[in-house]
Amino acid sequence: MSDQTWPWPAGAATGIGSLPGTDVAEAQRIVLGELPALPHLPELPARGPGADLIGRTAGFLVDLPVELYTGRWRVAARPGKDLRRANDLMERDLDQLTEQADGFTGPVKVQAAGPLTMAAGVDKAIGGRLLRDPGAVRDLTDSLAEGLRGHVADVRRRLPGATVLLQLDEPSLPAVLAGHIPTESGFGAYRPVETATARDLLRAVVDAVGAPVLVHCCAPDVPLELFRTAGATGVAFDLDLITQLDPLGEAIEAGLGMLVGAIPATPPATGRGPSGETAADRVRQLWDRLGFPRPRLAQQVVVTPACGLAGATPEYARAALTAAREAGQRLYEV
Template sequence: MIFEPGGMATGIGSMPQHDPADALDMIKKYLPEIPHWPQLPQRGREEHFVNQFLKPLVKTGLLVDDGNKTFFDTTKDDWDSRLTEFYTTYLAAEEGDLAALNEFALPVEAAAGFYAFLEDLQKGAGDARMLKGHVVGPISAAFQVKDERGRFAYYDEQLRDLVVKSIASSAAWQGTKLGRFGLPVLIFIDDPALGIYGQSSYITVTREMILEDFSTISQAIHGTGALAGAHSCDAIDWSLLFEAELEVVSFDAYNYFSSLIPFIPSLKSFLSRGGALAWGLIPTTNGRAMDEDADSLLGILDGEWSELTGRGIDRDTLLKQCLITPACGTGLLDPASAERIYQLASQVSQRMRSGKGIR
């Protein structure tokens, strides 16, 4: 399929508010067409990016959470039985058992923003044309937790599989929940740690492993009828995501546009398959958003699109297959800065779509 959002704006996920209602008010004000549920890390450890999506593994007893850190303990006497229980539940969920799928739900105490989003949608979707969710990426998650020996979970085939399948099931649960409102759903796999690929310290992390992990999660998303996207806010090997089973690739267009250039052939193939780019044009670091306005940001985007058209990519395709977003999440900022960023995303999107932006 060809995904043509035509410059609509959305967010990445994290926001600085403590009260979900405040976050939702800001989302509805500035991103009404593709609202997202707000992850609220400043509420505490439970709502931190990785912790949210590891809760199903904690619930099964496979992952230990001692209040300071989470880790796998494969030496526990009941490890094998708990492993069997996990895969039994996973396979049942994959076959469409909703009770099994609900075992991978985000806990209320770890995702206040998600449940507030659902409650708000039950009152009406307003101007929404699509709903957006997100999950942690497999690289970020499996390099966040270790086993009992202090070894990263990603290096253990079994532990990596547990992490990936748990995320995939959580994504499917989200897609199912959001899909009940009768609107298209887009779920991002947010994986800032993708930047480790190709580094000498992580030479055993292969391209095939990453593509396999993303395939497992994207297939789970697609199984619910939702679209799958991926976000990384670093200069990475973008061909990984362009070649994955994704409809959207989200990147920091403000700081790392040049990192796309070596991967123009893969980008062309991605766009020709109908994929869309989410242009993270609104800066989220160092207070830079306060120094920019819609005109200056559209000027940056115009220059970037000129670079791509000069390399054989059609400008109309870029416009049709385009989302506008912040460069990254805003969860660690103050609310005023986050609001400025969302305001700019809205203004840039509106200017583009009114024909007063870039052509």
Template sequence: MMAGVRHAQVGSLPGTDFAAAARFALAETPDPSHLPELPARGAPAQLVGRATALAPGLAFDLQPAGWRLTGGALGVGDSADARRARALLRDDLDRFEEAAQGFVGPVTVSAAGPLTLAANVELPRGDKVLADPGARRDLGQALTEGLRGLVDELRGRLPDIEWSLQLDEPQAGAVLAGSVPTASGYDRHRPLPAPQAAQEYAELARALAGVPLGLHSCAAEFPWELSADLDSVSLDGERLGTRDRDEIARWLESGRELRLGVVPTTTPGRVPGVDEVIGRTLSVLRPLELGEAAVQNLVLTPACGLAGWSAADAHRVLRTLRDATEPVAEQLTR
């Protein structure tokens, strides 16, 4: 295969059998692979619930409106749902370790990013953490500490794997734009200034030094403001504006990894053919006229997770991406 074009998944997979999902991920996307998420198991296994399980020293419970800080100590203020989230994470790590015996190569672990987490988790007395700078800082620091500990643990369990982190930020654009609704639904939280968010991301990257760090968002308006200290970005190729194309060109010229979503995931079961995937990829990258630089660090992915798909269709998606990698490299380097 030419020029290093690869294929990958961006996180979630269908079903509730984690051991089977881990074997599937390791076999179908070996470079890079990923530690799967299975949201079908309920809120404790979904994006925000998963992140609460990574935040040491904080306690959470699950309300009809979503996850909430309790204000209590870890292990005291946690609800049954929060304990379930932590237990699921521990069990998943055990099962992934078993499935990955003998595997050598890169694996990505994904988690909710700090902006999306602040826009979803509520304070003990209501409203979002986003409304309280001190609480947002505490939650972000706990997440960073938890991610650092998770990578250290995984390196100890599976030292032959090259571990990286992917921060999922579907709501980063809304946080920066000031379009996140307040608890009442009648108002919006004030926008988080982009320089402040960028500084917080720089601090996060420093705290996770030595861990390759990526950002994924399949929402419109990719948050490039957060990307200065990152090693990879992952975005939906169908939702690009003029700014995105300019940023992609600069990104690839800098030698950093681009994970480009070229299989739409909003219609489960609609698996495009290889030629369609090639066409989507070329429509984004060929106008940039980057030649070899366009494919040196290119990874083809679904636009978002595949949790709502069948296992058979998820398999077909990843096989289609694999089959498109070599033709894409050939076309872009002619």
């Protein structure tokens, strides 16, 4: 284990993805300035449909067009204006990344929803979530895997000196596994997806994209072992939601990279700003409690905000990224 390496420099910090506002050029400048060791492609959901998690990811689907209908994304007969908008927004984002990160030679992270969250968030054309049809879920996964492989390749062409990491956002996965996704009537729920099935679906995407894959899940009961056995390089989680230390210790021992959400995603009630020192202390204390050697901490752990920052003020969001960077540096220095 001592010889293992992770695809980021020691003491790195990064963002989960979303930021407030609608100015992608400014968002990209902030990310590159505050997170130089592991910048990410910022997401700005305030821009509206097509910039949201589901719509943004739907733009990657191959031969599976979607559209907005009564405020929800559903499978469509052909590509239309909703999908064009999502693709236009993504193209603008990638153009900004290409321009502002020109010559960048480190790791860079891009994000998309994972197959289980997409299956829970997209409706069939005839109604009901794709989740209710195992065959449709498999088709969705294959389409997503092909599209994300092309997306990763596109980013590599734009930034030939960079190492591209892909983050799959799976906020709905625990509910999918538990059978807690409500049906369209609201009176029932879709049957749970077996852990082995979910693992195989994630593995299909991981194997297809040809890049290190991180899985983000800022929900309680993060299925760490599922993500590890699906082939993920790392997992991103909210430190405040971790209650079971044994699975976390086992995942660390197995070599899973840890993107630890140690910076609050919104200002605390006290009104105090985020603190890199406090975040580093929290991560260090947990690491020591688990009994792992200190030198490995800064290598295996990346500090992040607890979740996306779209709900924060612009001032707080920037301060949170600064605090994450400072926390990563503190872990490296000790």
